[in-house]
Amino acid sequence: MEYHYKKNLSLKDRLKRNKDSYSNFNKPKQPFKERVKKQWDRNAIVYIFLVPTLIHFLIFQVFPFAFSFVLTFMDWKVIGDPEFVGFKHWIAFINDKLAWRAIWNTILFSIYYIVPTMALGLILALIINSGVKAAGLFKGIFFLPVVTSFVIIAGIWGWLFRGTESGMVNYLLSFLGIDTQLFLADSGQALMVLAGLSIFKVAGSTMIYYFAGLQSVDRQLYEAARIDGATPLRIFWTITFPLLKPIHFYVAIITTIGSFQIFDSTFLLTGGGPNYSTTTIVFYLYQQGFAGLNLSYGAVLSYVLFFIILVISLIQRKYLGQETNYY
Known part of the structure; x- marks a missing residue:
C-alpha cells in the first residue's frame, strides 16, 4: 500500500x-x-x-x-623527608629470604584453605537445599561464625587447640589414647590449624552463595533425570555441579583473595611463629611497614601481593570463567 x-x-x-x-x-x-x-x-x-x-x-x-x-622508589620511615633511592627496596625484596618464606607460607595456607572452604560450603548448601526440616535454623547455625567477631572465634580456637592436655582437642585425643599434639606450637601443624580456623569462619558465607545457585537450577532438569533413572550422585555430577560453574568461579576468586590476605589469625594466635612457619605475606608487610615503620619496603610488599593476586585471578578467569553452554 x-x-x-x-x-x-x-x-x-x-x-x-x-x-x-x-x-x-x-x-x-x-x-x-x-x-x-x-x-x-x-x-x-x-x-x-x-x-x-x-x-x-x-x-x-x-x-x-x-x-x-x-x-617503593623512596626511602621514607615517617620521620624526615623521603629520599629517592631507585630500585633499592625492590632489590632488597628479591634478596629477602624471609619475604619469600612468607609468600610460600601464604601459598601453603591457600592450598589448605581454598578447596576445603568451597567443598564445605557446597555440602552445607546441599543439606539446606535438600528440604531438611528446620532448614532455616540450620542456615542460621551455619552462618553464625560469619557474623561472630574474629577475636572471639580465635579465642575459642586457641582454647580448643592449646598444645597441652588442657586443650579440648588434646583432651579428646588423650581420652582415645593418642599422644598430645602441640598444634599451634608445632611448625608443621600451626598453619593447618589457622587454615581450619578460617574455614570455620568463612564456610557459612560460601554456603549462602552456593545455596543461591542451587535455588536457580531448573527443577525440570532433576525431574527428567529421575525419570531416566539417574541416581542422586549422577544427578549431582552431571546437572548440579556443572550448572554451578559461575558460583564456583566467584567463590574461587573471593576465597583465593581472602587466603592471600590472611592476617587476623596469625596476629592473634601465633605472631608469625613458631620459627616463622605462620608468617604470611600480609603479616610480614605489617611487621615491616607498620611495626618497623619501614613504609617504603612495606609498599613494595603490598605491590608484590597485588601482582600475585592479579596473576592468580587471571589464571582462574581463564580456566574457570569460560562460558559454558548446556543443551
Whole structure:
C-alpha cells in the first residue's frame, strides 16, 4: 500500500521529499559544547549524586595506590623527608629470604584453605537445599561464625587447640589414647590449624552463595533425570555441579583473595611463629611497614601481593570463567 502511494506522487512532490531528506542527512552536528550542555542538563542529578562516590574513590583508592607505588622508589620511615633511592627496596625484596618464606607460607595456607572452604560450603548448601526440616535454623547455625567477631572465634580456637592436655582437642585425643599434639606450637601443624580456623569462619558465607545457585537450577532438569533413572550422585555430577560453574568461579576468586590476605589469625594466635612457619605475606608487610615503620619496603610488599593476586585471578578467569553452554 505504501509503495503505490509513493509511486503515485507527482514529480514535484517527490523532488521536494528527496530534497528534505538530503538536507536532514547533511544537517551539521551540534557544536561539542552544546552537546555537552545538553547531556549535562539531561543527567545533571545523576552526575551530582556520583560526585561523593568519585571523590571517595579518588582519595581512598586511586591516591593511595599511586602514592604507594611512588613510595617503593623512596626511602621514607615517617620521620624526615623521603629520599629517592631507585630500585633499592625492590632489590632488597628479591634478596629477602624471609619475604619469600612468607609468600610460600601464604601459598601453603591457600592450598589448605581454598578447596576445603568451597567443598564445605557446597555440602552445607546441599543439606539446606535438600528440604531438611528446620532448614532455616540450620542456615542460621551455619552462618553464625560469619557474623561472630574474629577475636572471639580465635579465642575459642586457641582454647580448643592449646598444645597441652588442657586443650579440648588434646583432651579428646588423650581420652582415645593418642599422644598430645602441640598444634599451634608445632611448625608443621600451626598453619593447618589457622587454615581450619578460617574455614570455620568463612564456610557459612560460601554456603549462602552456593545455596543461591542451587535455588536457580531448573527443577525440570532433576525431574527428567529421575525419570531416566539417574541416581542422586549422577544427578549431582552431571546437572548440579556443572550448572554451578559461575558460583564456583566467584567463590574461587573471593576465597583465593581472602587466603592471600590472611592476617587476623596469625596476629592473634601465633605472631608469625613458631620459627616463622605462620608468617604470611600480609603479616610480614605489617611487621615491616607498620611495626618497623619501614613504609617504603612495606609498599613494595603490598605491590608484590597485588601482582600475585592479579596473576592468580587471571589464571582462574581463564580456566574457570569460560562460558559454558548446556543443551
